[in-house]
Amino acid sequence: MKNIVVLVSGGGTNLQALIDAQGRGELKNGKITCVISSNPNAYALERAKNNGIDTEVIRSKDFAEFNDYDTALTELLQSKNADVVVLAGFMTILGKKVIGAFENRIINIHPALIPSFCGEGYYGLKVHEEALKKGVKVTGATAHFVNEVCDGGPIIIQKAVEVKTGDTPEILQKRVMEQAEWKILPKAVSLFCEDKIKVIGNKTEISE
Ligand code: GAR
Secondary structure, eight states, rough: EEEEEEEEEEEHHHHHHHHHHHTTOOOOOOEEEEEESSSTTHHHHHHHHHHOOEEEEOGHHHHHHHHHHHHHHHHHHHHHSSSSESSSSSOOOOOHHHHHTTTTOOOEEESSSSTSSSTTOOOOHHHHHHHHHHTSSSSEEEEEOOOTTTTTEEEEEEEEEEEEETTHHHHHHHIIIIIHHHHHHHHHHHHHTTTTTEETTEEEEOOO
């Protein structure tokens, strides 16, 4: 059984999707053992506590240097015996140390079809604002491994979602979450825990 540690910053609906999937027995060979937040007021922490999951808070601004934060986060994850780290709406950029220590073991959910609307500055609602500004007819979500390139690691699963006339960023965000993020994130985590994802260069091969 692999230990799943989830990093959050906000509302935590993706964390909830993971908790619900676990309840249905859909996180095969994995268990959510800890939720770590960058924000002490994140509602995601309540979701964890309501489900009896251990919680921690770590804020980059409490450290004099970013390097010290990077080291502390790495050590915290190691102390929790994390086998896989899931970024579920985690809004702090990860440092080199943590990325190196958990190579191909950190999974992020991004609310667009990478390589569109991704990279630095593309997070949360901003992603959907940009998609609407461009006028794309299809958007979606991507679950991918994290490497040192922001939103540039190997893609695990993608799911497309239709953009509709009259969409606002908020309406589109909700549709992308419901139709894509909450489905593909638990699926990607489960595939990882079952050792069904092979990373070859910057691509993955899934065996089902
Ligand atoms: C989600 O839409 C997630 O994909 C996005 O933030 C939201 C968090 O919602 N993440 C990013 O934009 C990362 N670049 P949640 O806290 O309800 O899961």
